[in-house]
Amino acid sequence: MSKPVVAIVGRPNVGKSTLFNVLAGDTISIVKDTPGVTRDRIYADCTWLDMNFTLIDTGGIEPDSSDIILSQMREQAEIAIATADVIIFIVDVRQGLVDADSKVADMLRKSKKPIVLAVNKVDSFQKFGNDVYEFYNLGIGDPIPVSAASRLGLGDLLDEVAKHFDLSETEEEEDDRPRIAIVGKPNVGKSSIINQLLGENRVIVSNIAGTTRDAVDTEIVHEGTEYVFIDTAGLRRKSKIKEELERYSIIRTVTAVERADVVVVVIDAEEGVTEQDAKIAGIAHERGKGIVVAVNKWDAIEKNDKTIYEYTNKIKNTLSFMPYAEFVFISAKTGLRMNKLFEVIDMVRENQTLRIATGILNEIMTEAVALQQPPSDKGKRLRLYYITQVAVKPPTFVIFVNDKELTHFSYTRYLENKIREAFGFRGTSLKFIYRERSGKEQ
Structure with a gap:
């Protein structure tokens, strides 16, 4: 919702x-x-x-x-x-x-x-x-x-x-089709990507009537699944002032991301990853969405056998706050790997809604604690009693502990990495909530 x-x-x-x-x-x-x-x-x-x-x-x-x-x-x-x-x-x-x-x-x-x-x-x-x-x-x-x-x-x-x-x-409530927001700076090729996907899938585009906001929604059917693509390219601003244009595109991004399940952050391969790209990706990350980084205009890059690795590492450094993001190198112009985009989106959607049994989670946590002691402060050590998954989109876990004050983000990251080692969760952030276990809350 x-x-x-x-x-x-x-x-x-x-x-x-x-x-x-x-x-x-x-x-x-x-x-x-x-x-x-x-x-x-x-x-x-x-x-x-x-x-x-x-x-x-x-x-x-x-x-x-x-x-x-x-x-x-x-x-x-x-x-x-x-x-x-x-x-x-x-x-x-x-x-x-x-x-x-x-x-x-x-x-x-x-x-x-x-x-x-x-x-x-x-x-x-x-x-x-x-x-x-x-x-x-x-x-x-x-x-x-x-x-x-x-x-x-x-x-x-x-x-x-x-x-x-x-x-x-209420409008979008009954609609369980996957919603994909295509976001990125102006002129990275967001609309071309949607046009290319449409072209490949030969569907009559209907701009869905009655969408609450003014992003243009496009229905695309791919191999029997209907997707709704939310395009933020729509409104063109004629503003001469760079900050204002930036502010405007960020507001558009926030509202599109809000309505999406998976966000495709489009980066211009020729320009490389910029601070504005990181800002836009940060919005999707903060909101716990599934994230695919699509590097567009890949056909224009001179390549050798290491180019993709070097390029991926460079982007990962700039977007280090979301190491889980999935990458796909595409060209909207030539159609390069456009089918792969759907595969990656589907995989990320599955991971966003993946539920892990409580028993298995607790086994992983117990093993993690045995391998690396939780942090302590002034002689008092953090104790982890129990973990359970309480939500999906993004997968959200509650951990019951003796004292929330003792939790530390580096230990949370360690636990997250252990869970990812076991289940992947590629393309989606994970959320952890700590609760103190008192007599009431078992």
Whole structure:
């Protein structure tokens, strides 16, 4: 089930980033070795009352003249309308209702997407209570007074946002066809790959109607299995500003990855692997998706018998945070190894949904502990009592221990490697959760 996407839109200095940071708060789990995650955080996974959603800050460059501000806001609104399930439109009670707010509200209203209007900087209801009513004039529903800086009214805001969630969840529920997102920097050949796959499989393409977001979904039948390919190449941005283009492509990637089972990260063989590639792969890794790295334009590379190994090692160094990723060297232009792509996708899908019997897992854990003692701290040693698999996509394991504080990521990695030695799990990340075993939790 894909998580709903919530986007924040608003003029400069109304508090978009403050709101984003407060809502994302402690839920931003920064994975230390995922590139591009700590800086310029554009999206975050949030939870409200057991509901998970992805929050996106459409912000970006803060221009200084009012006509640029309006065109920037239009652009943000377009991004939000194209990618989000719910839009938080944020205005400033102290500046009052300004012309740009009304113009953007018109755009948002026409989109028919659910909009929640947040009136920010209301840190005293007595003082600003009446000024909030002015925003009814926007005609997009009840204004919700909040103060992001003082953390007031956020519960009411999230309650309102969450009311719009469940409606968008049902569409993809019954659809159990594998969903494959093709992601990568602009111009690495994402659309050509889909066209080549279509050409080989001679299927009448129907862009599936009613997909919630604006990524173009393509159905492809290969050897009797129907696949849905989610292409992020769709919307072309005419932006001249590199950071903005990058921000835009990352937002598109997040929403496509969110809906996919397996993510194909396309890299341009001639250009080699770049920091932007690592950022995009990092999004799929963080979300626990199956990952295939497709090196496109392989036909253009001069090769000897070692080229593939050298190239693979180079990519693995840059993408060292996901050593489990599968590689395939293809050419969308010549059709080289395009059939292999389906084989690898199928294998990764199987690994994503692989379930291991508890008995076998505990045997592996016992053996691992015997070979390498768990870490200790101040004379107290970590004890591992029991392991069991609790979920798939990605395969998720709970380990019961005596003290969570003693767990260390290097030991987790050691256990992960032991499980991978036994079962492969190629192409998918694995997730480990530690629980302390008390009298209650056996």
